[in-house]
Amino acid sequence: MTIAETFPAADEMALVDRYWRAANYLSVGQIYLLDNPLLREPLKAEHVKPRLLGHWGTTPGLNFIYAHLNRIIRARDSSVLYVCGPGHGGPGMVANTYLEGSYSEIYPDIGQDAAGLKRLFRQFSFPGGIPSHAAPETPGSIHEGGELGYALLHAYGAAFDNPELVVACVVGDGEAETGPLAASWHSNKFLNPGRDGAVLPILHLNGYKIAGPTLLARLEHQELADLFSGYGHEVIFVEGADPMTMHRAMAEAMDHCFDRIAAIRQGWREGGDRARPRWPMIVLRSPKGWTGPVEVDGKRVEGFWRSHQVPIADPRSNPAHLEQLEAWMRSYEPETLFDAAGRLDPALAALAPSGERRIGAVPQGNGGLLRRELILPDIRDFGLEIGAPGTTTGEATSALGRFLKRAIELNADAANFRIFGPDETASNRLGAVFEATDRVWMEPVEPYDVALSADGRVMEVLSEHLCQGWLEGYLLTGRHGLFSCYEAFIHIVDSMFNQHAKWLKVSKELPWRRPISSLNYLLTSHVWRQDHNGFSHQDPGFIDLVANKKADIVRIYLPPDANSLLFVADHCLRTYDRVNVIVAGKQPAPQWLSMDAAIAHCSAGIGLWSWAGTDDVGLEPDVVMACAGDVPTVEALAATDLLRQALPNLRIRFVNVVDLMALQSPDQHPHGLSDEDFDALFTREKPVVFAFHGYPALVHRLTYKRKNHANFHVRGFIEEGTTTTPFDMVVLNELDRFHLAIEAIERVPGLNESAAAVKQGFRDRLGEHKRYIVEHGEDMPAIRNWGWPYQTGAEAGD
Structure with missing residues (x-):
């Protein structure tokens, strides 16, 4: 009544x-x-x-x-x-x-x-x-x-x-x-x-x-x-x-x-x-x-x-x-x-x-x-077949797009998963999802339009605010989603992220509030491959903002290749009460890890790539070459190659970081490596040359409590950019292979003097690069065609 x-x-x-x-x-x-x-x-x-x-x-x-x-x-x-x-x-x-x-x-x-x-x-x-x-x-x-x-x-x-x-x-x-x-x-x-x-x-x-x-x-x-x-x-x-x-x-x-x-x-x-x-x-x-x-x-x-x-x-x-x-x-x-x-x-x-x-x-x-677990396919069905490291080229986000397409199909009946982004799903190489669904579109559809319907599951509108707010409302009422965005423009929702992170922090302290699915960001079209769009599109600073939040809320992942990205994305979509930030490029790039190796490496979050280094078991290296991010990984490996050729007796340890928060001490973040494990990777006193995707200060901030922090020498984005070639972008910010190799020579005791000629040779190569791009408008063939030259016969990443 x-x-x-x-x-x-x-x-x-x-x-x-x-x-x-x-x-x-x-x-x-x-x-x-x-x-x-x-x-x-x-x-x-x-x-x-x-x-x-x-x-x-x-x-x-x-x-x-x-x-x-x-x-x-x-x-x-x-x-x-x-x-x-x-x-x-x-x-x-x-x-x-x-x-x-x-x-x-x-x-x-x-x-x-x-x-x-x-x-x-x-x-x-x-x-x-x-x-x-x-x-x-x-x-x-x-x-x-x-x-x-x-x-x-x-x-x-x-x-x-x-x-x-x-x-x-x-x-x-x-x-x-x-x-x-x-x-x-x-x-x-x-x-x-x-x-x-x-x-x-x-x-x-x-x-x-x-x-x-x-x-x-x-x-x-x-x-x-x-x-x-x-x-x-x-x-x-x-x-x-x-x-x-x-x-x-x-x-x-x-x-x-x-x-x-x-x-x-x-x-x-x-x-x-x-x-x-x-x-x-x-x-x-x-x-x-x-x-x-x-x-x-x-x-x-x-x-x-x-x-x-x-x-x-x-x-x-x-x-x-x-x-x-x-x-x-x-x-x-x-x-x-x-x-x-x-x-x-x-x-x-x-x-x-x-x-x-x-x-x-x-x-x-x-x-x-109301939250039900998302049904996700096996990432092995979408991974790239990798032989020796660096011998395969692939697009990381294209592989992810195929994975997401299947996820949409598996959850069609539940109607609890959507992808959000500002008109960039196809641009970000996630276009495979349109084989399973369309963009939501309630306006008239012309005969020549592509992938538009009222029943789509991809939410595209040229407003990061709308995408973020819709996704938050969707998650807060028990569903799942992914927000794909150009890295530089995710800053538009900095404050919205702040508010959502604060909501999660308080909600986790209330026993009656049930966990909700994590807010998952895929930041692609990132700083190092915005050479065509120029300085306005070049900014990796969102992860700095994210790192400010409570350790139990935020995660930052920098997968180096496609198989790593598949593992990280699958993991993030299964989590709850988190904000997960994944940074991954969309351009064709060398692939390093087999699926088994990617699973092992990403599960640990950080690890030594023995196939890339030259340090013998039981002996400390002369220098640690570390990296976080796909382009920094390429440049760090290329720098290692330069050093191995020019200084074959130099003992180099190669470390790759996927889970950025592993760098923090465990009393600051639950994913932080123990001091013993951190020292085992980075040593207690040897120089560390760190090629980083973002602003260098973030790595220093995360590692300041570590014993060897004083020997960390981080290179990343230093606010230099323009419309230029891909390799020149890293050169402008001194993140390229030559600057990294020079840094290593300068930091190893006694090497700066004995390898002065080697260092000068690297500087000459930088001058040659600049002259070449000004004349030809593209990178030198030696840069464009570089590949990892050391084939051990082992499967990638073993």
């Missing part, structure tokens, strides 16, 4: 209004009170928190929406996920999950009584308590909102492949000014009504951000309607300040929107009109700080930016403000909302949905509950 069947319409709205007032009361209490939660005695200074933290201005509107979503869920038995975009809406989200009971189920010490209310109030923005956002600690939340701009992206990511879900996403008018959110409105063009859920955007215009008006709130009604109609929405307005008038208008708007969503779904699923639908959205215009103080100290508060945070600033020390706070809280009539024991009036409690229909208990809000 629905509420509408139980109560006449007027009584129904009166109950919804009382429920809203209860949520507002609890929201104010969280911001202000330490004690006396039900105002059973006059409010005193000692009842008020000494530090007032939190945000009121957006909260009453969020509570208003929540109350009406409760009504519609009960009336239609709908499954609804609430994404709270306004960053500081935490008081409202906590208040509502408490009222519906889901909060107390997860946190039994916050009970449904006066003592529980006191704990609820005290913990908010208080040491040892909870933050002011809709953080991981908040039931039903997949979106913290501490940083603005991503709410609508998370909502659409949650809706993809969730056919019965409606995601109600509140977008604050401050958030609506951000770049990512502005692009997010195009997400409706990727939603397939036949297999996806629906997103109901609710643009909440309360007029002001922290200290000034918002752009969209000042637009005239028709201009605003035209804007969102142009984005492809049917726009429904709910505007005003009188509570009962607004309740009736919101109820009508919600009924209309859910009717339209049902009609769109039915039409698609019954084979009707397949044109891209015009999805409904609501524009809610209400006063900022609605129902709060109209003025404080003669200055406007309600409907103005002064209500943004704490409207009454110092009630603990200002008796007039204390009196005003008490009057404000009593205006909600708490004695009519809660009984003598502090429990919500049963008539109001009945307004909330039950079980998993409660917004705080919907399974997608704790996506790990």
